[in-house]
Amino acid sequence: MLVSWNWLSRYVDLSMDRTELETRLSLSGLNHEETDSWKDNPALVEGDYCIDLEVTSNRGDCLGHIGVAREIAVLFDLDLKVPDPKLSTSATDVNSLLKVDNRFAEACPRYTARVIQGVKVGPSPDWLVEALRSVFWRRNKDQKVELPQSVNNIVDATNYVMMECGQPLHAFDYAKLAGQQIVVRPGQPKETITAIDHREYELDESTCVIADANHACAVAGVMGGADSEVTESTTDLVIEAAIFTPLFVRRSARALKLHSPSSYRFERRVDPVGLDWASRRVCELIVDIAGGSVAEGLIDTAPDVQPNPPVVLRLSQIERILGIKVSADETTRILNALGCETKIKIGSDEGSFVPPTWRHDLSREADLIEEVARVHGYEKIPEDSPIPVAPSSKRPFDVAAEKIRHTLTASGYSEAMTPSVVRKVLDDALSVWTERPALVTQTAMLKGAKTIRRSLLPSLLEARANNWASASIEANLFEMAHVYLPDQAAEGLPEEHYSVGIVSGENFFVVKGAVETLCQSMGIGQSFGVKPKPIKGFVEGQVVELTLGDDCLGYLGVVDPKTLKQWKLPGNVVVCELSMSTLMDHAQLVPQQQSVSMYPSVERDLNFVMKESVRWNDLESIVRSAVGDQLKAVTYRETYRDAERDGNDKKRILMTVQLQRDDATLSGDEADALVQAVIGKCKSELGAELLG
Amino acid sequence: MLRSQTSTVQIRVMENKQPPIRVISLGRVYRPDAPDATHFPMFHQMEGLYVDTNVTMANLKTVLRIFATNYLGGDVEIRFRPSFFPFTEPSVEVDFYWDGKWIEFGGAGMVDPNVFRAVGYDPEKVSGFAFGLGVERLCMRRHDIKDIRDLYSGDMRFLSQF
Numbered sequence: 039m040l041v042s043w044n045w046l047s048r049y050v051d052l053s054m055d056r057t058e059l060e061t062r063l064s065l066s067g068l069n070h071e072e073t074d075s076w077k078d079n080p081a082l083v084e085g086d087y088c089i090d091l092e093v094t095s096n097r098g099d100c101l102g103h104i105g106v107a108r109e110i111a112v113l114f115d116l117d118l119k120v121p122d123p124k125l126s127t128s129a130t131d132v133n134s135l136l137k138v139d140n141r142f143a144e145a146c147p148r149y150t151a152r153v154i155q156g157v158k159v160g161p162s163p164d165w166l167v168e169a170l171r172s173v174f175w176r177r178n179k180d181q182k183v184e185l186p187q188s189v190n191n192i193v194d195a196t197n198y199v200m201m202e203c204g205q206p207l208h209a210f211d212y213a214k215l216a217g218q219q220i221v222v223r224p225g226q227p228k229e230t231i232t233a234i235d236h237r238e239y240e241l242d243e244s245t246c247v248i249a250d251a252n253h254a255c256a257v258a259g260v261m262g263g264a265d266s267e268v269t270e271s272t273t274d275l276v277i278e279a280a281i282f283t284p285l286f287v288r289r290s291a292r293a294l295k296l297h298s299p300s301s302y303r304f305e306r307r308v309d310p311v312g313l314d315w316a317s318r319r320v321c322e323l324i325v326d327i328a329g330g331s332v333a334e335g336l337i338d339t340a341p342d343v344q345p346n347p348p349v350v351l352r353l354s355q356i357e358r359i360l361g362i363k364v365s366a367d368e369t370t371r372i373l374n375a376l377g378c379e380t381k382i383k384i385g386s387d388e389g390s391f392v393p394p395t396w397r398h399d400l401s402r403e404a405d406l407i408e409e410v411a412r413v414h415g416y417e418k419i420p421e422d423s424p425i426p427v428a429p430s431s432k433r434p435f436d437v438a439a440e441k442i443r444h445t446l447t448a449s450g451y452s453e454a455m456t457p458s459v460v461r462k463v464l465d466d467a468l469s470v471w472t473e474r475p476a477l478v479t480q481t482a483m484l485k486g487a488k489t490i491r492r493s494l495l496p497s498l499l500e501a502r503a504n505n506w507a508s509a510s511i512e513a514n515l516f517e518m519a520h521v522y523l524p525d526q527a528a529e530g531l532p533e534e535h536y537s538v539g540i541v542s543g544e545n546f547f548v549v550k551g552a553v554e555t556l557c558q559s560m561g562i563g564q565s566f567g568v569k570p571k572p573i574k575g576f577v578e579g580q581v582v583e584l585t586l587g588d589d590c591l592g593y594l595g596v597v598d599p600k601t602l603k604q605w606k607l608p609g610n611v612v613v614c615e616l617s618m619s620t621l622m623d624h625a626q627l628v629p630q631q632q633s634v635s636m637y638p639s640v641e642r643d644l645n646f647v648m649k650e651s652v653r654w655n656d657l658e659s660i661v662r663s664a665v666g667d668q669l670k671a672v673t674y675r676e677t678y679r680d681a682e683r684d685g686n687d688k689k690r691i692l693m694t695v696q697l698q699r700d701d702a703t704l705s706g707d708e709a710d711a712l713v714q715a716v717i718g719k720c721k722s723e724l725g726a727e728l729l730g
Numbered sequence: 731m732l733r734s735q736t737s738t739v740q741i742r743v744m745e746n747k748q749p750p751i752r753v754i755s756l757g758r759v760y761r762p763d764a765p766d767a768t769h770f771p772m773f774h775q776m777e778g779l780y781v782d783t784n785v786t787m788a789n790l791k792t793v794l795r796i797f798a799t800n801y802l803g804g805d806v807e808i809r810f811r812p813s814f815f816p817f818t819e820p821s822v823e824v825d826f827y828w829d830g831k832w833i834e835f836g837g838a839g840m841v842d843p844n845v846f847r848a849v850g851y852d853p854e855k856v857s858g859f860a861f862g863l864g865v866e867r868l869c870m871r872r873h874d875i876k877d878i879r880d881l882y883s884g885d886m887r888f889l890s891q892f
Contacts, residue, residue: 050732064832066812069811408812408821409822421790425780453889457882484765484771504883504884534806
């Protein structure tokens, strides 16, 4: 809401410092955004300032200068001077000139009309043009100030009064209203209206329209129609001051994409009593600047406005909520100045107040307490009241996340955080957990991004690609976040899983090693299983499912260069995505001591030749099962291939086994027997031959 | 799923427990904001709720002041400014001062009596406060990060600084 310093000074004495005023307004609920000075802004006359205040949606009463002036008057304990419009009316009865028929009270609880005859439409006086210019200017994209166009003295007067008190008003050309009547009704199917912006809009039954005997003349509370607009040739006017319900106005403004200062105010509710003041005020102003005479009387569809019910306020309750005492005098002064009438004076504790009709947000004791608090000042509430708090400890999830973070950063990965909603083409690139199509949002979160991701890997690949494109950095990244796996039933909620995603430029085995280290750091005793599994987007034969027991731990593989093409990513890229819940299920987050044998251990190197298809984890588990407890470690050393000596499709694997007893020294013979058991089992199970 | 705030956590706790209640809920939230230097459609929120027999706004201010002093530093100016939220009354926004401007980093207030009634508490017997702080804004202030979008870029030149 833009307010002009000069304009405000018509209602309240502004002798205080301007920046002090701005701060006080911020600290009492009208947050100060910025101020334009006449020195820099051509929309302002010499000495004027335009102050931008943020008005929250509950404070429609502050969408006019008088409302803001009232706040200032309350804050600085000053008098508020509200003009008292005086109308001298003609002998003609308004009811003989116009009929109003309200057939849509749900959308329009009160409609009032006055008629002014014999006006002379023309340019507005300078003071009016200047006033409107001071609050209707706009800053365009190049930061240049665009000045509003003055329409004519009639339309300008309605806009002036709207910016004065917050009540939107509309002037119709009386001669153009067919049948000299106004009908408030729902729009009809296929009905259209040409608005004053000279564009055509289609109406429907949910729109409230202001019509004459034949057709729609205005979209209620949103915009007037071109047919009945005030022009140079207009002599007689109908002045509309009405209440339109927020829901209907918002719906129409949204459907027609026509958001106006008027719809903005109706959506935040207007003063049901104040609208008559606004009607009289604009008539007085029009007669003043355009001549004419106001017909006697007012057409009013709902003249009986119920006052707000009184609200009980207890001083003890103020203290209970705010933690400070506020005196009965100060409380009463604040509430009275805000327009709340004292119904029952505050006695030892309790009083009651009738909130003003322009304050729709005051109906309960809590609302009045807030009024007292914000005007009295939150800075007066002390900050010396600590609360009793109980000590707490980290959840297992947070402990696990910390361990993962620690291990992966120590392995040279950087933690990234990428948006959960991505472009479809990105999400389609790699999906390890599911082949069901991803869920989409109705509105894009970022440009073109509507797909709720099923995997972290595409986002991480994109981050790696961006690093490469912007600074030729080969980014090794990881992220911990939710992925969203669509339910089998189309309408079902997706499963939300925490995943750990890794993208790396190192080779497959290095990344696999990092995952092994990760599992060890989480106290996962067993080593994970590896199963080949073809997945779209990976190099064939170079992607595996990782398992812990019967659970799927995740997927690890080399990304197909064709997949990488969409990011123009060069080189070899290995990715891995792990399920946090599987990691958690198998983790031992608080390490437990394992006893250490006090007897010496024996190490033996074993060199086997075997088929190319034998996997290390099968070999390892067979070695372990052959020995049992006395095997303390089995360590991979290297792989060697020699087709001439061993034949095609064969490889040699060198490993070291460490043997030890917990209860005595292991003798050479015992060690030999254990090694023989290993050799025997490797031969019988895997066809592996020991080399001499 | 793509929630706009984490307040549902508070309601669930209140529905299942009697006061006193102290809850902190943290999470990723989503808003239809156009991205710029201080806005991003995805960010993180830290909400707190305290309900007991004698909770006042002085407690709320104390807790937020202690937090700001410890996280941002004792020399950081903060202020409480009235605002409007449907679930608190009175409501405030909390700003810190940075680079010549007040930057909002959270909303807070005394729990609205209607919220208590809705979960079966008697607002005459208990009172409480709630707050929701923007984790990114705080992190930006602490580390002098000028553009919120850097946090989600995955750019190594940014990440490697932390």
